[in-house]
Amino acid sequence: MDELWSLFWIFAKIGVMTFGGGYAMLPMMQRELVQSRSWATDEELMDYFAIAQITPGIIAVNTATFVGYKRRGIVGGIIATFGVVFPSLVIISIIAGLINTFADLPVVQNAFAGIRACVCVLIFNAISRLWRGSVTDSLNFVIFLAVALASYFLNISPAIFVLIAGVIGFVPEFVVSRKRIGENKTARQQGRQGQKKCQNHQGHQGEDHK
Amino acid sequence: MMYLRLFWEFFKTGLFAVGGGLATLPFLAKMGAATGWFSQSQLTDMIAVSESTPGPLGVNMATYTGYTVAGLPGALIATLGLIAPSIITILIVAAFLKNFQDNHYVQAVFKRLRPASTGLITAAGLSVAVMTFLPSNISLPAMRAGILAVFSAIKWKLVLLALAVLLVTRGIKKTKKVHPIVWIFASAAVGVVFRFAEA
Numbered sequence: 001m002d003e004l005w006s007l008f009w010i011f012a013k014i015g016v017m018t019f020g021g022g023y024a025m026l027p028m029m030q031r032e033l034v035q036s037r038s039w040a041t042d043e044e045l046m047d048y049f050a051i052a053q054i055t056p057g058i059i060a061v062n063t064a065t066f067v068g069y070k071r072r073g074i075v076g077g078i079i080a081t082f083g084v085v086f087p088s089l090v091i092i093s094i095i096a097g098l099i100n101t102f103a104d105l106p107v108v109q110n111a112f113a114g115i116r117a118c119v120c121v122l123i124f125n126a127i128s129r130l131w132r133g134s135v136t137d138s139l140n141f142v143i144f145l146a147v148a149l150a151s152y153f154l155n156i157s158p159a160i161f162v163l164i165a166g167v168i169g170f171v172p173e174f175v176v177s178r179k180r181i182g183e184n185k186t187a188r189q190q191g192r193q194g195q196k197k198c199q200n201h202q203g204h205q206g207e208d209h210k
Numbered sequence: 211m212m213y214l215r216l217f218w219e220f221f222k223t224g225l226f227a228v229g230g231g232l233a234t235l236p237f238l239a240k241m242g243a244a245t246g247w248f249s250q251s252q253l254t255d256m257i258a259v260s261e262s263t264p265g266p267l268g269v270n271m272a273t274y275t276g277y278t279v280a281g282l283p284g285a286l287i288a289t290l291g292l293i294a295p296s297i298i299t300i301l302i303v304a305a306f307l308k309n310f311q312d313n314h315y316v317q318a319v320f321k322r323l324r325p326a327s328t329g330l331i332t333a334a335g336l337s338v339a340v341m342t343f344l345p346s347n348i349s350l351p352a353m354r355a356g357i358l359a360v361f362s363a364i365k366w367k368l369v370l371l372a373l374a375v376l377l378v379t380r381g382i383k384k385t386k387k388v389h390p391i392v393w394i395f396a397s398a399a400v401g402v403v404f405r406f407a408e409a
Binding site: 051052057069077092093096099111117118134136140143144149155157159165174 | 227236259260334343398404
C-alpha cells in the first residue's frame, strides 16, 4: 500500500515538474527513479522510454504505466498513470475555469490574440524538430507530403492515415522476411542434398578402392 | 450520452496519436470541427495554456478540451479516455511481449508512422495558422476575387509578431533553448500593448 502511494506521488511530482512532457521528463525520471530510489537502471529507463515512444498514446503516460507495472503489477501501472495526469487535471481545470470566466475581457482577448501568433511559431518549430527524426528517406517524404495534403484538404479522420502508414511499413517487411524464411529453407534443403551427394561420392570412391 | 461520446473521442485520440508533444493536435482539430464542441481559435488558446502549464502537453490539452466541453466531469472523462488505450497497450506489451522495441515488424511499422504523424501535425498546424493570420469571416468569393483581397485581409500585426518570435527562437543561438513559456508571455504582453484583438 505504501509503495502504491509513493508510485502515485512520485509520478505526480514528475508530472508537475515537466513542462511539455515527452523528452522533457526524462531527466526528472532519471533523478526520481534511478538515482533516488534505484527502482530502475538507466538502461531499463531508456528501454521503457523507447517502448513508450513506439506505442500509441502520450509518451509520459506510457512510461508511467510501464514503470508502475514493473513495480507493482497492473494496479501499480494504473496508480502511476493516475499520478502522472493528476497535476494536469487540477491545474488545467482551475486555469480553464478562470479563462472561460474572463474570456470576454478586452485584456484577455488582446493577450490571446498575441499568444496565438506565438503558438503558430511553436507548432512550426515542433514540426521542424519532428521532421528531422521522421522524414529520413524518400518514401517517408512521400508519406509526409501525401498525409499533410490529404489531411488538410479532405475531411478524413487522422486515424485512417495512421493505419495506412502502418500497413505501408508492415507489408514490405512481411514480404521480405517471408522470402528470407523461404530462402533459408531451400538453402537448408540444398545443403542437405549437397551432403547426400558428397556421401554418395565417398561411397563410390570406397567401391572403387575395392 | 455526451460523456460517453467525450470518452470515446478521446479514447480514439489516445489510441492513434503516435509520438509525443503535439501528436494529439490533429485529432483535436478534427474533433472540434466534427462535433462543434470548440472552435479552432479556442483550440489555439488551449495549446498556449497547455504549453505554459506543468504536465505533459497531450494530457493538458485533453483536460482543457474536456473542461471546455463539459466542465470538471468533462475534464476528468476526457483525460480518462485519453489514458485508457495507453494503459491497455502498455500492460499488454509489458506482460506478454519481450523485447517489443527490438521487433523488426514494430520498427518497420513505426518508421512509416512517424512521417504520417508529422504530416498530420503539419496539416493541423496549417489550419491553425490560417485561422490565426486570416480573419475567420473571409469568404471564398473574396478569395476568388483575387489575391489582393486575401492579401489586404491578412492580420499583419500578428504576422509581424510571429516573424519576430520565429527569429528569436530559431535565429539566435542563445535563445534557442529558452522555454516556450517565455515567448508565450512576451507575445501576450505585445498583444495587450498593441491591442491585437482588433488587428
